[in-house]
Amino acid sequence: MGVIEVTAERRVEAPAALVYACLADMRDHHPRFLPPAFSGFEVESGGVGAGTVTRFTITAGPRSRAYRMRVDEPEPGRVLRETDTGSSLVTTFTVDPEGDAAHVRITTTWQGSSGMGGLFERRFAPPALRSIYADELERLAAHVRGHLAGAPAVGG
Numbered sequence: 001m002g003v004i005e006v007t008a009e010r011r012v013e014a015p016a017a018l019v020y021a022c023l024a025d026m027r028d029h030h031p032r033f034l035p036p037a038f039s040g041f042e043v044e045s046g047g048v049g050a051g052t053v054t055r056f057t058i059t060a061g062p063r064s065r066a067y068r069m070r071v072d073e074p075e076p077g078r079v080l081r082e083t084d085t086g087s088s089l090v091t092t093f094t095v096d097p098e099g100d101a102a103h104v105r106i107t108t109t110w111q112g113s114s115g116m117g118g119l120f121e122r123r124f125a126p127p128a129l130r131s132i133y134a135d136e137l138e139r140l141a142a143h144v145r146g147h148l149a150g151a152p153a154v155g156g
Contacts, residue, residue, distance in 0.1 A: 008133035016102035033139035
């Protein structure tokens, strides 16, 4: 048993403030770039940034699991964190400016299971989740490109 950590990152050709705004807006933007592995996404309360509570199911390989996540912003405009209300799972989105672009990192940590289940979890969950996050980052990049190409402004 131990902490499992999965990270995916990429450069997004858009201003960091726009990228962060899209990540933080769980009502109008974030659901639009979630990969098919996420289903049933709904906002339970709030909608933008700290205090928002969401629900969704994620499917990785043959396994599906429901989550209820509470959002906080340890560093508003840079770090957004989702904490599962029913487990040790925490996902952190970090957006750092790189000139006119942004470097976006998604990191998820959780307390791994023990025994044979934990062995399989440590072996198979990280690559599956890393692939899902790579897809999400690609979709995020496309989403913000749409805004830069003339789509309505974030929040508008």
